[in-house]
Amino acid sequence: MTTALPWLVLFLPLAAAAVITLGALRRPTLAARLSIGAVLFAFAGSLLLFSRGVTGETSFTWLDLGNLQVDFGLQLDPLSLLMLLVVAGVGSAIHIYSWGYMHDDPGLPRYFAGLSLFTFSMLGIVLATNLLQMFLFWELVGVSSYFLIGFWYERPSAAEACKKAFLTNRVGDFGFLLGIIVVWATLGTLNLGELKDLLAGDPRALGTVATLAGLLLFCGAVGKSAQFPLHVWLPDAMEGPTPVSALIHAATMVAAGVYMLCRVFFLLAVPGSAALEVIAWTGGVTSLLAALIAIQQSDIKRILAYSTLSQLGYMVLAVGVAGVGEAKNPAPAMYHLTTHACFKALLFLGAGSVIHALHHEQDIWRMGGLARRMPLTFWTFLIATLALCGVPPLSGFYSKDAILALAWESHHPALYALGVLVAVLTTFYMFRLVFVAFTGPAKSQAPDHAHESPAVMTVPLVLLAVPSALAGFWGIDAWFGRQYGVVTEPAASWLQHLVEPFVHAPVAAFGGLLAVAVGFGAAWFFYHGAVSDPLPAKLGALARAMRDRFYFDEIYERLIAWTQDALARVADVVDRWIIGGVLVKGTHGTVELMGRLLRLVQTGNLQTYAFLFAAGVVILLYFVVAR
């Protein structure tokens, strides 16, 4: 059973997507049942595999050409087992929620087909045994994300957003594929296990291309996890339905970049490679940049989107600083990925519940006072907010603390300070959101008619609130540590676990707590009871720059217009006028002209011929005789 089960877990969602596409596009209930059934099965299967701790690898050969051997297989180890659980678990909650949220949409079957395709692709990334298989599913999550962002394709903004998301990801994938080729060309295999053994035998096997290969692989993560400078697609991706934002653009797909980095960590952490340092700083810059932008957004989903960017930056930072010292253990990144998947999905679903109640109002400055009208949504949202800010004993505190401790212990004080600063900003913008949207006076008519969402939506909220609150006590970091050969003693009691961070790494723990206090105080000062944003008046141009996302979109638009589009214009002109015009028409014109000239000679007039004949004779005679 344990051999067939992982295959079923992977392929049932695909089967659901196929059946819906081929036969249930006009039967919403059937489509929803198939899709939800498949993901629930995947969740149950992952739970079973996880609880039994099944590890191992199974595969068949997908391509076999001399020294290029590509398998299609499944790999179960601590890393993939828990990630499987996260994807299937959070996915299950969101699938069920979707049934309520999307109930009246005529495109519901198409929606569930996309969701199932996504689940299949994401599970494929998690289980992949080799780099090309991972790339294959990497592209497939990209395309399912495209379909779901563009679900309401008649809205121009959604149509633009899905295109932008796919293209931006493709830029990252360009580097990723090249990285895969470089690794294969250097080490001769694509299989992750074999690569790991090769590098364990000889850490310098990558030779001079170590940094290059690491950075090229990282390009993939930059695209998928929306790191600076390819971060621009994620906020626009919020054009998709809110459950999609929760599943794909908060909890799972965007975390795939971090997962991939942890999967190939042994390739990045080789001696002589500077890749990890670049990765750490990219993550740090992204987290700061996104947190700054989040402060001045007013769309509830965009605030959360920038928050996701910022937290992904945290995880990438954690991978980057994990290469120093003996342990080489990026488990904190995966730890934060896991807890973040729960509380960020919960935040998005809560936001969805609010948007649903307000009939698609997303501007927080038109909300207010929702805590009384939607208590369940409010309380779960608050739990997730506290977890995100890092308030003990909620899950986010422990995972964030692990990252700050790692940065501090790996002698990256600047990145540690940056992490604390971002924690301040995180608390600030999250409580800005909570104060403005949920407390204080109603700022428009919309909240007056709001009421709590139906059970099909609130039950998933409660289900996600449990891990958001408690996941810090479940030993997730120790579990992931096993992947990297780190064995940690479990805490004797929950009380000991509660105080452990303060004993173990006081700088990180107290830094985190201080950040929460400062951020909360500032948010209370500016936004408690506020009816309009006081910051623009105080910060001036800086606030405008934050609101306008530091003008990245505009800069990129110019850049593309000046480079690729300009080249395309030149190529088109050359094709039309030089190759198609001058050369082809020129050749044809020359031939035709010669024909016309020769035709002048062929008059049919005997006297002309006689004259030409005589002239020819004279010329010949001149050459033969006179010379």
Place this chain on the structure above:
Amino acid sequence: MENLTFIVFAPLVAAGIIALLPRTFNVLFRLLALAGTLASLIGALRVFLNFDATATGLQFEQQARWVDALGISYHLGVDGLNVGLILMGAIVAFAAACVSREIAQWQKLYYILLLLMAGGILGAFASFDIFLFYFFHELALVPTFILIGVWGRGDRRQYATFQITLYLSLGALITLIGLIALYLAAGTHSFNLLELTRHLAVEPISAGLQNVIFPLLLFGFGILVSLWPFHTWAPLGYSAAPTAAAMLHAGVLKKFGLYGLIRIAVPLLPTGAQHWMNTLALLCLGNILYCGLVAMRQRDLNLLIGNSSVAHMGFAFLGIASLSVIGVTGTVLVMIAHGLLAALSFAVSGYLHGRLGTLQMDQMGGLLRRMPFIGAVMVMAMFAGCGLPGFANFPGEALVLFGSWSTHRAVTVLATWGALVVAAVYMLRAVRVIWHGPVADRWKELADAPNLWVKLPFALLLAALLVFGCCPRLLTDKIAPVVETIVQQAGAPPAILTAGSKPTWFSPTAARETMPAPIEP
């Protein structure tokens, strides 16, 4: 039915019967065309399924004497290289017959020409006699010109027909000169490909002569495949062609040039091939990047598909230029995948033209709401075109890039950009403009493909793309052994060839040996 003569002659016989029928039996013409191509398809499928990938040499071989004085014979057969191409050709031919519903005028002549084209294409890929090979190609090429000239569309039809005829005739002529030069230089007095191969393996043509004959074949075949900068006939010609002709030509007939390069030019003129491969690698960038950029600027859907089809040929050329097993196998995969894809794309655009009366993309928009089936098909075709895994184009292009990395690194990097980014830009812009956004009032009454009959060709082509995309070994296991012998004849450095060995330039094994042994803990 597992008989190559049957596969090749089923459409030709159908054409003959149509020629004998009275002019007004339109329904019968169509049925005969469908029957002829369907018979070929079934035969090709059975040959494909019964093909033994482990055996060496030709299978399903058929030989008869023809012109002894010149050493010409009727010689058909399949090996791993053409078995997939024949199946692809038969699928496209059947699909092309299916979409010919749009033709209203002179149906008798139309179906005769279409079937001649189909038979010629299948014959060209099945031939193992160079003369027969060329003969079948011409048999397919001439009807193409007439189909475009008579049943074509658009106001530039005359110029397009004129250009495509001249260009392709020129390409065919140069090829013919090259082939005759090869025949004379070999001195075996035989057009039999196998005999030539055996002979030239022992007594190769002198290097100087090879370096002259090879470019004749390279550019002759290259013009037929729209090698940059000899490509301008393609987008223009396809945009003017009737749907079925565009499908058959862009999908299948065009691959004849690539097939000729792999089957004849590279193995018989190995020194010449090595001499010219760097040039080819640079020219293929013209296809991939330049034509990709040109495609980004197109406003007409058919011109966009035509340019993208030219761009895709660049990957096929790049695989050949690598002269490696992986790269050339990738080329064959790209040929098959692109054949199905080009046919699918032109079938969709032809259907749209029939419904909308225009292919100007800025006049469309929001059509997905009105035509979900055709829209979904085209979106999938577009994703296949930008190399999405699951479709046969992905393994093809990936193999080409893996194969060419060790020989042409800079070109590979740029080609990867072309495959992943440039292609995605124009494909997704087209999807955005045609299918997404609000639907205009004038298209509110549009209807989708009404029944299964209309959907069949689209579904068939899409299914084939998916099957080969998910199980590329159906093809690669057959192709790779043949390619290996061809590449060996071309004398590629053995390091790229042998299974399990690694490319030479970085030599990690050597590096590992010089390293001090890791200290035991």
